[in-house]
Amino acid sequence: MSEVQRIDDSHARFNLNVWRPILSRARASPRPIIGLIAGGVIVAGIEAALPLFVGRIVDEARTGSDAVLTPILIAYASMFVVFAAGVWLFIDCAGKLATTTAHLLRRDCFAKLQELEQAYFDVRPTGWLVSRLTSDCSKVSGLLPWCLLDFAWCTAIVIAVTVTMFVMDARLALWALTAVPVMVLLSAIFQRLLIASGRHARRISSAMTASYGEMLLGARTTKTLAREAQNLEEFQQLSTSMNFWAMRSAILTSFYVPCMTALAATAGALVLWKGTGDVLAAEGVTLGTLIAFMQFAALYAQPVQELSQRFADVLNASSAAERIQSLLATEAGIQDTARVMQPDSTRIEELRFEAVDFSYREGLPVLSNFSLTARRGMTIALVGATGGGKSTIVALASRFYDPVQGRITIDGVDLRDRPLAWFAARVGIVPQVAHLTAGSVRENIRYGRLDATDAEVEDAARRVRAHAFILSLERGYDSDVGEGGDRLSTGQRQLVALARAVLRDPEILVMDEATSSVDTATEQLVQSGVDEVLRGRIAFVVAHRLSTIRRADLILVIERGAIVEQGTHRELLAQRARYFELYTSQFAADRERAILHTADAQAEKTVASLVGNEGD
């Protein structure tokens, strides 16, 4: 099973290695760590000292000397101020540690993702990766300070209480401690069981969420199949088994917590039994000491409970930790090697595919023995049915992937021997679906070249005929494009993407023409923008528009990962073979589309929003 499909989210055993990246980032904030531990120890120390104070107060009050009692009471009250300060300190430090660590983790995961190659993203849905950076990072970082704190607090309180008791009265201390081994044993047993049933419950819970999602996505299909009853039955199997595991956890908890409190009370009873005898026998045990011991005996239950809970939390979060660790440990498949050399020439003259084999998954070849030479000033149109390998060719030309066999060269040098940054600076890409980021139109165009002046940005927009529409927007170049550019129409987004590519002035241009239909007026606008973009570069176009295809210097008909025909438009038409077939059907399709998709984009939008939100 792949990383994505694994839904078990906890491990049976503790593995320190998966936590290392998290711990190393936490170490970047030493002060909060010190504050956290200090706060925990202060609080524990005071909690351990309080019974002593109460004991002293009882003894002094009985002998009735106000002179001694008053300062003790003042000291007693002032300890609480220190206690509260300790609480404030550890929560504040926990906040600093948790949020800083989470931020560092997210930042490093984000940086890692920027560096990884396309293949990594092919097999991992965006939503899945987003949760790694959001919920996983928050989960592990949120847990960290509380584990540290509880460890410090529990250790301190157990040591302080135990030492104090033994110093005061070793025999009574032993009685007070009798319940502790039972508590530890009980906690170990119950936590094991609770972890197991919690794991089942979480697994079913995510299956249930998926089931709700599927129900909504497939709502129309379900209606057409009239299978609501079966769907519910299948869902009820999940909700029943959820109920089973949740009940199991509930029952376990309902035994565990009362057992722990009863044990603590039992320890108190034992102390009362043995201590009263000592007091009566006047063996140096005062009533104050007895009262202090009864309170001490009750102090053990909480640390034991807390520690075992934290242990369970850590195990439950170990999958999140592991996913983060494995993301951070992933080596980028495409990166600069030691052989990389800076080129001498300034402009790229030729890009060549030499006997390239490629497959996304082993055993399913997409390209085999593919060769092609592209020279400066050439526009190469790739045509053919979907799944033939056109997009793969342009993805290889953009170095989203490296060939499995063979090589791609630039002016005779293997692309793998050129720096990534150098190549990236020379490639411009216009994707089928223009990806814009939330921000102004200007910012989006400037993404092509960050140091471009406003005048240059506008000039680029003019060149792709986008200037007029941009000015017609409410705030011109400063208009917000919305999330993913959703405030612009498809055509407008394409124009912005073209302007962005032109601003970059790339030597190699890779374009995946949009198949989605836009209204005729915009389509003409986009077309003239495209012509501008293609001029004077090495251009690869996955072409869908006849006008682009007709103007290409070389047309490649790609089928099953190979070139089946190549030539100019006229040569290929004259051959009356595959290109001819494609062309005629394409021609018909284009004309049909022009007629059937009338310019009424608004109507289409309405219908789409009302009818079309099904599917995946």
Next chain:
Amino acid sequence: MSAAPSPTPLTPPPLATLRTVLALSRAEHHRFAIAAGALFLGAIFLYLVPLVPQAIFDVVIGDESKASTISQRVVAFLGGAATVRESLWRPALLMGALAVLAALAVHVKTRIAMGAAERIARQTRDRMYDRVQRLPVSTLDRIPSGDLIQRCTSDIETTRNFFAGQAPEIIRAVLMLVIPLPIMAMLDWRMAIASIVCVPVMLIYTAVNFRRMGPYFGVKETTEASMTANVTENLTGIRTVRAFGRAEFEMRRFEVTSGAYRDADAKLFRLFASFWSTSDLLCFAQQVIVVGLGAWFLSNGSLELGAYFYFLTVVSMFIWPVRMLGRMVVESGKALAAVARLDEILKEQEERDLDANTLRSALVGESTQKSSHGMHIVFDRVSFAYSGGPRVLDDISFVLPAGKTLALIGPSGAGKSTIVQLLLRFYEPNSGSITVDGIPLAQIARATIRSQSGVVLQQPFLYSKQLRENLLAGVRVASAHDGALESATATACIHETILGFPEGYETVVGEKGLTLSGGQRQRVAIARALVQAPRLLVLDDALSAVDMHTETAILASLRARQHFPTRILVAHRLSAVVDADLILVIVDGRIAQRGTHATLTKEPGLYQTLWEIQTEVADPDAIEEEVSA
């Protein structure tokens, strides 16, 4: 998930929500009553425990004559001071026994309350699932999916936590505060009052504080959402980022959004730090008052040691639950908001048929399931508009006799799919009538008309199951044999493809399995419709992602099938419609032209224009012209 975060309610929820809470838990009320009873008993036992040592201190160790009545009664119960001095295990045993009883009560309460909460959660999950899947399409159009999923998951979880946690906790805190009052008053009324002076201050402080923190939770949610949006946007456009070599630029952007979230979160932590430390101080102030005042009373002899011990033990028993009370109440407010959101959905109208008596189930095919008769469908002056929207269909009339094929062609958005959706009763027409086999559609149960129709939508949905299960998804009887299955997949030209998959028909598809291409999904859906042996086959632009060759093959084998239902084809390509018995050209919601291929090609209009393109393309002269251009 982009579902809008639900605002934290700052005003107490209306009474109606409380009524919903009662309604949701109706079947469990007796269990909650038992749980409350157990809580009550448990609290009593718990407060009896420290009575034992305090009695021992007073009567056995101290001066018996000065001991309180309660102390004397406790010691008398144990057999008198002399006996107790002889056998000190007796009070210890009583103390232990009381503690065990208290623990037992806690066990009973936890088990019953959590069990009841789980049952409510389960029932609500099932109800929500069924309600949502039976909502009319118009309602599903209106409510975003993300919102619905949030209601089904986190809102139910919040509700469960309310029943399992907050509600019992509130009751517990109140009981823990109220039960010791009489005992305390009996021991010493001055101390009793002193023991609770800080309680009102604490309740007010907590409630005010949590309300004041509300906006900061909001800021945290907003910054988190914008960080998530940032990540999502970056990852969606990772190709663009890479293509433009913008990793560093993106990093700087992300550090800003992630940093803003970190700061908002840290701010909340700081607020919590002051809240918890201050409320700790309040709790301790209460303890100091008891300890100090008690010590003073003790030293001037007006308070016995036992009572003193009792007060200082008891204060620490109720002060911490009370501290949580304010918080629990505020959190219950959130839970009630979740309940209100669930209730909104549970109140939505399901798709509802007429009642059984008025329903005419006597569709022709009903009695003979395997009837090869197609449906006879008549649309008479049907008009339709989505609620509040412009008219989508206007005056649509046609007769589609059993076993015939109707083709709908026209620009997208013209209303072709809507005709199909009215027939399947996804929506109801505003005027006009639709009859099937002579019966008004409104009198036919939705399940009947749908299960007798095989429908393939443009973007068909496949369940995350095996292909075989998907193909049989619409079949009522489990008797559909492999022969029927394979004949259907062969017709849809997907049989070979399926056999090529690693697990063949057992291959799991969808989210958890193999991702099929759009064309493959359409073909599986066509086969799924055929396996149903439907009396009406609807292909709603169902071949849009299938290449031309395959489309031709599928259409040909559909024609060759023996079982011949009535067919409706919604098409964007002419090639699919030429053989239809009736072709309707739909433009702007109206029938612009009607006829057959033979008549429509002779009639000036959209159809003819489209046909001319086809012929023009096939015309060698035009190509020659192109070549020599």
